[in-house]
Amino acid sequence: MVETGTNQTEINPHPEADATARGKKVFIKTYGCQMNVYDSTRMTDALAPEGYAETTKLEEADLVILNTCHIREKAAEKVYSEIGRIRKIRDARGADAKVMKIGVAGCVAQAEGEEIMRRAPVVDLVFGPQSYHRLPGLLKQVEAGHSVVETEFPEEDKFKHLPAAKPAVTRARGFTAFLTVQEGCDKFCTFCVVPYTRGAEVSRPVADIVAEARALVAAGVKEITLLGQNVNAYHGKAADGSSQGLGRLLQELAVIDGLARLRYTTSHPRDMDESLIAAHRDIACVMPYLHLPIQSGSDRMLAAMNRRHTRRDYVELIGKIRAARPDLALSGDFIVGFPGETEADFEDTLSLIREIGYAQAYSFKYSPRPGTPAAGHDEQVPEDVKSARLQRLQALLNDQQIAFNASKVGSTMEILLERKGREPGQLGGRSPWLQPVHVMASDQLIGTLQPVRITGITKFSLSAELIASPNASAA
Template identity: 60%
Template structure:
């Protein structure tokens, strides 16, 4: 059935920062077709940009689709055109078309074709594209025009590590690095569009390498020379790709913020081996020691999985002891969830949900304790804070410290300002600052 060409759109992104970046790029594609961004409840086209990391991700997509359609029926409005994008689309494309009868399904390596797929769907047939072409999608994306004070920039995609619990190699493909010049050009465009801070993204971002053998540290040093770019961050890193050149950059590139997200996943060597993590507890801790030598004030973040198949109480105790040893400024922790098609899903000795729940509570208590301690230790410090957005309360602004802490300020500051603050109070998730003066733009 022929449908009206959509004039308005909404993109709803779930999951990691790379999905946020992809969602922004899809929005730019739609805007480039003359469409207007509106709330999902009112859009002619709704793009669900999905994540496949957590359990029952596919069922959640069907639930979101059902809610969208039900809301329209209740409000006596025509059903929207629905596009499912991202990793669930890549993994479950034909099943989504069969069960949900959506209009468009597009994988994360093909979303540059979204306008053409929408046009095809408007002509009457479901459109599906989950190819992983050799040609990069990035050259087909529009130029960056207007962004906020902070911006994401994908420099690397895919993963070759094949951790036994992870679907990324199957949904995002093999590790691919974008060309050096293309990244620098996009970074310059982001700064011209208003960005003061850029976070470089990749499934294994520190695996980035170009054809000339330059690594992420060389790229960071090049970006450091862009006028107007005040701050650089990167995520997510793999311990095995943390080379000395990148460690050294943390010591001598002023714009590279003193924050590192370096997932470990578990503190037990037996579990790490079963996960195919390719690093050990000891090698991880020795790596952190090397990083702290060049940047003693670095804030460390990590990822943890509890209840991996076969994890004993003794294994879990080793994870807790690693947390005590490191003292993370912040961290993310999850219960293991089996992903279809991954080796871990077929392993024996799956852990009972109640055991995972109890372990996760203990782990999160330890991580929250350390995060709050890190924040409390910041009271009295003076630091530069980039103002990113308005706070929840009238007259309140929110920014980020160099250590990626949220800082609330009620002084006369504007979006995009980098303000020198004295940190005066701290809670578990944020700090309060008092402005001393603003730095020059």
């Protein structure tokens, strides 16, 4: 969970100055995925012309928005708990309490809709992920005394409201940025709410993405991560009217002067085509890191999840990708205790992890999501069994992550120095494989790519020393 303003990029030139002069402040709390982070940035963009400046202090906000995620267990209950905390803060403002408006956005808003208003009458506005571009108009309805729920999927292309970024961008919040290129999912995995909360797959036009990327780089961004619920299903329209895949889009972006690194997430194995594999081989700024979830190593479970690929398909695909990019590090997702999972199914997952080898991975106990097919399955795995299996799986994944990190000790690599570290004189950044790296270096090097030698590891990060001049120029 992150609050807006952390590791994001402002793509309007100084909107906060005008907004501050007019005195209204917005606090946005963002839960969940990187796409929600991007959406929260877009909300602040939409609100700036209405006189709203961002604040990190909830107590002083005129508008509070919770941008929610429905992936984690008990996501909705956590939102209601947060609403209760906000209500107390609002009520403590006394006569000024009614000035603070409360909105709930994102996937929980899309899924719960009117139920949020019923359970939490203090909420003024509920709107789904497809509606944030209409936020100023929705707020006008709230200010007129109406409670507003907007969770309809738009009939028009949901990306039409996203204009190409202006080239006059002059300020960035950081040196890395997210850029949404695709939204929605047509896969309908039986455990997943995304098709119901984000809708069908749709892709932004190539020209709009390139324009926004250029604006971000002009504002100081060095690394861009392309986002999509199923990002490698990207099929954006090119200038000649043809449809381009993600591999071709990466080629278009790679020629932007000053863009040093490209990443993308999250991918589905069925959409990992030859063009995208070739991009990992041929494009130097595409980082050697891939998040490619499989969820289970059991063919029986993969079929029950409606993943529409087999274990063998996945293993063969990883072989092709690693042949193209031998230094590639792999990340994945795993669900433990999916309905009907036996001990043999779970052992299949452990054996797959041993066969593939992961630099890092995310793992979760299955928890039902209302409205998904798996939620009504009558073979739910007992909670204690899920917990025990998750512990075993995470122990294996942790061992692999530590081993991968240890393999980098003594090697040299280029890292992007993004921020000050926890210790005096220390800077933090990321390796090409997305590992956190800490190095003693001058603050003047923040925002530059620097060669370092890895000297040690912790459980989840690397320690390094500079091997370049302390006066090295910016990347």
